[in-house]
Amino acid sequence: MEHSRPAAYNTRQKERLLAYLASLGDRHVTVNEIAGYFRQGEAAVGKTTIYRHLEKLVNAGIIRKYIQEEGAGACYQYVRQNRRCREHFHLKCEKCGALLHLHCPTLDRTQRHILTKHRFKINTLKTVFYGRCEHCRDQD
């Protein structure tokens, strides 16, 4: 027995948006880039619709949202689920934008520590460590 979950229709905008995001590979896009892509050509998708779908997709773990500089828009990236994808954290370099995957037993222990000692269940799909990668640390 389901709760009163809304119907969730399949619309062409939704399909196009998801197909576009999936086609990006590892590339990140901003809302403006997405809107720009759908502005040209026949298949228009408005910004309002884009924002509304992106929020749902982020919550569903289908795409990941990254915050950037203050004042600048967020950027989004498709999360590929196919590969043998153990739970892991992500490191995002604020300078060069590189996204690193952190498979590490130490982090697994940290995650369990936060769960047992701080009683907080981390969502690794949404959590992103921001900072400087090896190469960018040497510069400036």
Added chain:
Amino acid sequence: MEHSRPAAYNTRQKERLLAYLASLGDRHVTVNEIAGYFRQGEAAVGKTTIYRHLEKLVNAGIIRKYIQEEGAGACYQYVRQNRRCREHFHLKCEKCGALLHLHCPTLDRTQRHILTKHRFKINTLKTVFYGRCEHCRDQD
């Protein structure tokens, strides 16, 4: 010999703002909270002035700025030189929105581990762990 550094006057607004921030202890405040505090009572300090001082104070290392989410206002915290005001992570509950502060030696070790073994310098001012807090884990 100094470079052409501007004069930097001491104004009452500046003194009041710094005194207020210092009085907060470990608490974080947003610009709105600061402005609200100075709105009531005689000693008004405008938001523009608050923003301008906060930027300087952050650059001077006197206060710390946390960027929690895009669009939402940043949080500021006084850095007490003498006492232990360690860097810390934040836990954000996806369900109820609660923001928890994670002061924990285990996390300090994790941070060092990521630095030495994975060669990534984490920015705790921007990094937020997303997940479920104790209370919201029990529900649904």
Added chain:
DNA sequence: TTGCGTGCAAAGGTTTTGCATGGCA
């Protein structure tokens, strides 16, 4: 007196919301 500090108002940007219309099931 000099010129930085202040703060109102307006602009800049991203994101959200109101509401009438469109389209899926």
Added chain:
DNA sequence: TGCCATGCAAAACCTTTGCACGCAA
């Protein structure tokens, strides 16, 4: 035929900037 989805316009945010006036030194 219901009712969700869409998207324009407008609002709601946070933050920055222009500019005239105030005030410290």
